[in-house]
Amino acid sequence: MSLSSPNPRPSAPVAAPIPQAPALTPELLISMLLRGGVMLSLSLVAVGMGLTFFHHPDYFSSSTALERLTAPDHGLHRLTDVFQGVLAVRGQSFVMAGLLVMMSVPVLRVALSLGVFRLQKDRVFVAITAAVLALLLVSFLVGGVE
């Protein structure tokens, strides 16, 4: 694979990105993280949707309720609001908590990749992955400041 590489390395982890062992490969680990995160997120969203309709039976019949619900700027856009809403067993807060879990899944995936590349002693990809992680964290900080 890296025949034309200027400095061939004997163990060359760079050239063999997919280990064939049936054990816990990085691919399998990442696959499990993605699956688990999505399932947790969806469970929270589903519970939240259930709670919403349980608390508001009029949502099955009233059209004014829809207009109220879809009116602009009834915002739920602060982490503390979401957290307090979850403690108060509010349906929409559960949904939002689920959505926030979903948003954090890719960030965790990159963090996990960083660990994998460090174990493989792949310096170039440790640097690349760290930069991607930094950009993700910056985006969440920028969002909080705005």
Add this chain to the structure above:
Amino acid sequence: MARQRGCARDAGEDDARRVLATPFNFVALVMVVSVVAGLLGSLLGLGGGLILIPILTLVLKVDIRYAVGASIVSVIATSSGAAAAYVRDGLANMRVAMFLELATTAGALTGALLAGVVGGRGLYLLFGAVMAYSALAMLRKLREQPTRATEANDALADRLGLHSSYFDEASGREVAYRVRRPLVGLGLMYVAGTVSGLLGIGSGALKVPAMDLAMGLPIKVSSATSNFMIGVTAAASAGIYFARGDIDPFIAGPVCVGVTLGAFAGSRFMTKLSSGWLRALFVVVLLWVAFEMLRKGVHG
């Protein structure tokens, strides 16, 4: 439906809408279209937002701001759900993905920040233009069949160890491929990331050609890798949308659940569709969407 104000419609239609327009029916409808969007999106290597945003805005009359906010989260869901399977099957190239995510996340940040500046009509026009471009690029590729020379050596791609192989179910054998022009890919991915951040789509429509046409990855690997990258790209702009209040749980919740279910079903079909089929389907969908969104952008 309720978000469009001052919309003059005839009384009969208005009455019919009022009967149907309960929160429960709205949620159910959003969920059904989300399942369809997720299924198609996954088959095409897109985030699903490409199909979802036009339906939310054109059919359900949701404000494009909230459509984008709901879509960006569902895009993460689609990517993560489908990618879980692609990664396990070794179809997604994780090294290529991580390398290109440098550019897509930087682009997504740029896009999400720009979205506050660009107006609604501007977003529609950009959306239409992006789709039309994507469709034409794929159409050109459809004619020249895959007798492509992959012998070219690329020093940077060698150094980064980007080359790999995948198991092709259609032919039943392992197919090795070599990657070229990673820097061109990086540049294109910055653009794709910006578009993703602006429009709340995964912009797989831009990512797939960038890998397929520019970097020489096989179409199935491009689709799978694109799906894998999309989540990280979307997460980079989702935080900004959340803080801005553009993610409305009432819409984003059912969208997220529906799209994930659809994408899960789609990832089961993925390797079984032959590439020609995939491309033809891709082109038809994109052209239709492009036309509708451009029209909306022009007429306001």
